[in-house]
Amino acid sequence: MSSSVSRFLHALTLVVVGVSSGLAQRPFPEVPESESNTRDANEWRTTLDPIPEAPDYGDLSAWALNPHLDASQRLPHPKGFARRMQEVGSDGQDMLAEVFFIHPTMLLEGPAWNAELEDEKMNESVDVWPIRHQASAFSGAGRVFAPRYRQAHVRIFSLGDSLSWAAAEIAYQDVKAAFLKFLEWSDDRPIVLAGHSQGSFHGRRLLQEFFDGTALSERLVAAYLPGMDMYAREFDSLPLCLEPTQTGCLCTWMTYGNGYLPAWLLRKMNEPEFTPVLITHPVTWNAAELSSDYADHLGVVRPSFRLSKARAMKGQITPEGVLWVDAPKVLGGKVLQRDNWHSGDINLFWVNIHENVLTRTAEWAANSKKASTNK
Secondary structure: OOHHHHHHHHHHHHHHHHOOOOOOOOOOOOOOHHHHHHOOHHHHHOOOOOOOOOOOOOOHHHEEEOOOOOOOOOOOOOEOHHHHHHHOOOOOOOOOEEEEEEOOOOOOOOOOOEOOOOOHHHHHHHHHHHHHHHHHHHHHHEEEEEEOOOOEOOOHHHHOOHHHHHHHHHHHHHHHHHHHHHHHHOOOOOEEEEEOOHHHHHHHHHHHHHHOOOHHHHHEEEEEOOOOOOOHHHOOOOOEOOOOOOOOEEEOOOEEEOOOOOHHHHHHHOOOOOOOOOOOOOOOOOOOOOEOOHHHOOOOEOOOOEEOOOOOOOEEEOOOOOEEEOOOOOOOHHHHOOOEOHHHOOHHHHHHHHHHHHHHHHHHHHHHHHHHHHO
16 A cells, blocks of 8 residues: 555545544434423523633724634635646635624533633634634635634533533523634625534524524525434524525535444434434535535645545435435545444535535625616
8 A cells, every 4th residue: 555545545544533523422312392391591501610710802802713803714715625626727716795603512521510711722723723724615606704612521422311402502502602703703795604513503593593584594605514413393494505606595514434324313213203404515515416426526724734546435315304415435444334433524625615605695796786686
């Protein structure tokens, strides 16, 4: 085996086993009626002490990225990106959208239920991994804003009890406060909402509260929220993205090895009112193309922040609503194959995502210009 192939295999393994989203956990269970309606977060707070101080989103320190408060902040592009842009005939210049990115769970250890924003080690981990490796996928659409927030501990995804919901509520209230500040600065520009895992969990609530059936939905380029199970019943009018140029819609997916279904989904499938999980294919972006081929895959981003070889991944949408991927098409790919690819939901399809968000942003701009001309 050549040294270059060995390095690629090692890098792809690191992407899969936890580079960007912490540990893979089953998606957060739906809130039982008794929990959601009979207790509020204030009652739970006393059992979560000490609760970290809430952030002030008018302060740059409360943000991992905030180009409004620091115009010099720009996300880097991975090594090999410029060459890729030359190949596709694009200069990769930023477009007009504003991107709001919610990072995934990075709080994996310790007794605390919620992270402190003053935790320098945590902030460094967020900046090095999800901000650089995930948020960068959306940077071509426009300025990227990424709040620090009192993220909930990863154990909430395995416990799902009242303390877990209280910790999740604290995290969401921070995300909501940051988003409201983001709206003040966005000047009516189009919006891309993005996140992963816990970030997608909170992003779903933002969609429900701010976009679903509201005037703000007209500014939504698209929401990219992989790594969390979502269902049609959770939205009144917000559509799933079914075509690569569709705007004002939701893109979501969960990635598993071919033939594998997680235990939480198997349990849901036995429920009498089970409906498939919402999914958009992160390579074809087309509901009429449930399977992609290796040739459709444009590349992953390695932990070294370098683009990999293209045509490494192939996936198909299952009737249950998850993405099954075949073993990577590299030497030793069968060894790399695993059941749960959660940590690679964005990294494995980084280039496909980057190009699709450019496509949708351009489409939104063209439609907006057409609408203005016809007035």
